[in-house]
Each structure stands twice: as structure tokens, then as C-alpha cells.
Amino acid sequence: MEVLEENLGPLCFFEVDRLNKRSFNERKKALEIRKRANQRLPKHKQFYLDFPQEVLYVEDQLHEYLRDNTKVKRQTREHVVNFIKDIRKYSLTHAEEMNVLDLAPTQLVELHVIISNCSDRFSEEETMDMIELVNKHLMNEPVERAPKPSFNNKNKGWGKRGGNRRTSDRGGNKEQREDIQMSTANDMDIAMQAA
Numbered sequence: 001m002e003v004l005e006e007n008l009g010p011l012c013f014f015e016v017d018r019l020n021k022r023s024f025n026e027r028k029k030a031l032e033i034r035k036r037a038n039q040r041l042p043k044h045k046q047f048y049l050d051f052p053q054e055v056l057y058v059e060d061q062l063h064e065y066l067r068d069n070t071k072v073k074r075q076t077r078e079h080v081v082n083f084i085k086d087i088r089k090y091s092l093t094h095a096e097e098m099n100v101l102d103l104a105p106t107q108l109v110e111l112h113v114i115i116s117n118c119s120d121r122f123s124e125e126e127t128m129d130m131i132e133l134v135n136k137h138l139m140n141e142p143v144e145r146a147p148k149p150s151f152n153n154k155n156k157g158w159g160k161r162g163g164n165r166r167t168s169d170r171g172g173n174k175e176q177r178e179d180i181q182m183s184t185a186n187d188m189d190i191a192m193q194a195a
Contacts, residue, residue, distance in 0.1 A: 009094065013070045013102045014080050020062050071104045074140050083137035090122065090130060104138040106131060 011019070066072045080101065087097055096115050105111045111127055112118045118127060 010098055012080070012098050013066055013072050014075050014077075017063070017066045017072045018077075020059055020066070024059060024063075070102065071138055074104075075138060079137045079140065083133060086133050086137070087130065090126065100130070100134065101138070104134050106134060106139065 083101060084097065087100065092100070092115065099114045100111070103110065103114060105114060108124075108127055108131065111130060115121070122130075
């Protein structure tokens with residue numbers, strides 16, 4: 001495969017989520033192919049099955065962040081395409097379009113923060129129309145998607161200690177959450193030193 005254009009510009013959160021999902025699916029297919037090939041070989045000639053733990057960890061954290069902290073779970077490809085088509089009539093810069101798409105402002109004050117000189121460039125009616133476009137295209141009910149992909153290998157977890165240290169719920173006491181954050185930070189330090 002040949003890279004035609006290395007950098008086409010910034011991506012919105014939706015595009016990043018789609019690329020992350022595609023990467024996961026490709027990795028999953030490759031793993032299945034390797035497993036099938038390994039079943040035919042003697043034990044001492046089998047391929048290495050695991051992928052670098054740092055890559056899996058980063059993909060998992062990215063997926064979790066985008067699903068929990070952005071509007072990606074409310075968007076589909078059609079929503080994004082229709083929103084971009086409708087918002088183009090306001091002649092926003094590409095960066096402003098991406099920010100409106102990513103942040104999905106629902107109040108005028110949020111829109112004024114995203115768009116530079118908003119009150120000078122647009123009337124109040126136009127800004128209200130932009131808010132209506134956001135509500136129409138980007139604030140739909142969360143889209144039902146397949147369950148979150150599991151990046152864990154069987155009982156291996158992320159680190160050398162084994163087991164996934166993350167709790168299934170976001171609850172727990174403050175000390176447990178701080179412990180998880182510290183161990184996550186330590187794993188990331190180890191990953192950076194290994195690179």
C-alpha cells in the first residue's frame with residue numbers, strides 16, 4: 001500500500017473514532033488468521049500471536065475517551081455529512097467547522113467561544129440557526145452500536161502483573177480510582193521508555 005497524501009488536515013472526533021475502529025477490526029482479522037495458521041503448525045513453529053500491549057492500551061483509552069466524553073456516540077456518518085453540508089452556507093473556517101462538529105454547542109455562549117468574532121460576523125438569527133443545525137444533526141439519541149470492543153488478551157491485562165486493573169464500573173472509592181490512575185500512568189511511563 002502506498003501513502004498518497006500524508007497529511008490531509010485535521011480530523012474530527014467522529015473520523016478518529018472510525019479510524020480507531022477500523023484499526024481494531026484489521027487487528028482482529030489478522031489475529032484470527034494467525035490463530036488458524038497456528039492450529040496447523042507444531043507448537044515450536046507457531047507465530048507470535050500478541051500485538052504490542054502499548055498499542056492495544058492506547059486504542060482502548062482512545063475509544064473509551066471518545067465514547068464517554070464526546071458526542072461521537074450520538075453521530076452517524078449521515079449526521080456528520082448532512083451537518084457539514086448545512087453549515088457550509090455560513091462560511092466558517094475549516095477549524096471552526098471541526099470545532100462546532102466536535103463540541104456540538106447547544107447554547108449561544110458556547111458558539112461564541114468556538115467562532116472568532118461571532119457577533120461581528122453573524123447576526124443573532126444566524127447564530128440561532130447554527131444552534132438549530134447542531135440540535136438537528138448532532139444531538140440525536142445515542143446511536144446503538146456493537147458493544148465496546150475488548151482489547152484485553154485472555155487474562156493477560158495490560159501490564160506485566162497480569163489482570164486488568166480497571167474496574168467495570170466508574171464507581172469505587174477515591175483511593176481505588178487514584179490507584180488505577182497511578183498504575184495507568186506507570187504503564188504509560190514504561191511504554192514510553194520501551195519506545
